[in-house]
Amino acid sequence: MSRPSLLWSKLIIPRPSSSRPFFRFLTSPYCTYTRTFLITPATPPMASKSPSSSSSPKPYKREYGWVDGAEVLERYSEGGYHPVEIGNVLHDRYHIIDKLGYGGWSTVWLARDSVKERYVALKVGRADSLGNETETLRALETAGGCDAIPRLLDQFHVDGPNGSHPCSVTEPALCSLYDCSFSRLFPRDVARALSYELALAVSYLHSHGYAHGDIYLPNVLLKAPSTLNQLSVEQFREKFGKPDIYPVKRLDGNPLPPGVPRTAVVPCYLQKKHVKNFTLSDARILLSDFGEAFAPAAQSRRGADCHSPTDYRPPDAFLQPDIPLSFSSDIWCLALAIWDILGMQPLFGSFFGCPESLVSQVVDVFGPLPSGWWEKWEGRTKYFNDDGTPKAGRHIWSKLDEAFEERVQKQRRELNMGEYGREETAAFLDLMVRMLKPNPQERITMDEVLQSEWMVKWARPEYERSLAARQGT
Structure with missing residues (x-):
């Protein structure tokens, strides 16, 4: 041998x-x-x-x-x-x-x-x-x-x-926000500005009849000066x-x-600055890769035809594979992307891209699936008992507020990057809950995202400051 x-x-x-x-x-x-x-x-x-x-x-x-x-x-x-x-x-x-x-x-x-x-x-x-x-x-x-x-x-x-x-x-661009995750966390003001500009880009797409179909950090690029x-x-x-x-x-x-x-x-890598040293003038993005984009009013895109990475696909893509996707699928993916920007640790993570594992995590974090979905989900018996409680011996994913503390706040404290205040945290988690509804019909629209408390009070002001800071760069 x-x-x-x-x-x-x-x-x-x-x-x-x-x-x-x-x-x-x-x-x-x-x-x-x-x-x-x-x-x-x-x-x-x-x-x-x-x-x-x-x-x-x-x-x-x-x-x-x-x-x-x-x-x-x-x-x-x-x-x-x-x-x-x-x-x-x-x-x-x-x-x-x-x-x-x-x-x-x-x-x-x-x-x-x-x-x-x-x-x-x-x-x-x-x-x-x-x-x-x-x-x-x-x-x-x-x-x-x-x-x-x-x-x-x-x-x-x-x-x-x-x-x-x-x-x-x-x-051209310098790198993706995913690349930046290898050098840890953005300063809080930069993370807020990046989140708002990404939301603006998705809102622009939706307002002109297009869904992006593949929003996650490798497709969000930092502009080259x-x-x-x-x-x-x-x-x-x-x-x-x-x-x-x-x-x-x-x-x-x-x-x-x-x-x-x-x-x-x-491939080359053109970004030399460590993300912890980013300033608002660096917070300039391009939403890239429109190969999966589609116009929901003009073309049907089934959930089964969603090609985003498993950990970023909305659960309805797995559980309702024959139902057409719409703008709501972007809302789900945008929420996960913004979560990643703030903490650089994903909310969900399945092994080997397993859809069943992803769905079980959604249930752990957000509770029971919409009416009718639970019975149709064939993989539930692998993760849950008949009464809906998690099976003994498996990892149980934390609820949303606990996950934010464990994966965002804790590491920001450990790295001396500054944590998010109590009022801001409550507003951010409220936005995440509204964007991450398992039932796509219950997710908020991009207009509602931009009008949310967290976007208006924390993200938009930093974005406006970044516009002023980037003049001449």
Whole structure:
């Protein structure tokens, strides 16, 4: 029997020491994966989200050495990714400088626009992707635009050995709020301002007939300052380091086919400031990844077709899989995102993305399910007795107020980051309860979210101060 190290050596191209920040290896602002993989010769990383409600990338057989932190190289095939490498020029103007991230349906690159002399985020979709995201962004921009919604700067197609690929150009970002969670907690004023701006962005979407469909911290990005464009490519390299590039090799030793890049690039990380040192001028976000966005009045999106990570899906997506989702699904996800911003610890956490575990946690935290749901929930006997009490021996999740004390207040005290006062805590928990109703028909609307006591008395004032602080940055 082979030693494990020998098996791994055939599957993984090891990464040498790098000049990049350690955070580069954790995630990226444009990455739809968390870096948790099952490593076997024929097992792909965790399946990514699909931009359509009816399909997802097909399983594959491993053919190439795995590069830690890069996309699935087997996706470079007919109908899949377009091979892009550092130094390429797309559309006769976009010079590829580095990689910002990847998802199941695209790779995203930092490029220098030679016409406008600025840095941009260039998303290159799979040839078999539907390209719904650009249509949504274009419609939202026509409606007047929102500072926290990416502006579509350009769109085009690029033809290659794997097909014709939709490309979209937007402004780049420094990192996602999820990235920031690795360096702990935001100051209280920054957390409030970020929460309000995110709520404003979702409100803008809803007011123009769209639901985002995938709100969670990896899709909430920190804007890059305009000063980034003042850097030449050489100055950019001096500040952020060279790209992490690794050779792509077939496991059978044969030459690479024309549709596979010669090198794999690990996404970069452009945020250097520790979040505890953030000021209100840093509280500038972009709500990204509109591949799951939909217009509830014009198209039906069943709960079964929700592709958000399990821990962020509303319970009705599991328990009423054939009922269409609506704006209320965004309300649930927004509440969890705001909770994460304040405490950087999620309210729910299922093992291996288990829906049954998530539903049991919702019951633990909020009490009995709506009438009729309990009887239809087949997995209840795994977690609860016939009388509805939790089964002995399993972990029981804390009620909402206890969870806030344990996962938010306690760690803020321990890290000397300042806890939230009693009056603010009561107002915040009241908002969470109203947004996190298991029954989607009972959840409040975005107008009611913005008019809530916590938003009006604590979040909005900090957001207004952040607007003043960011002038000229």
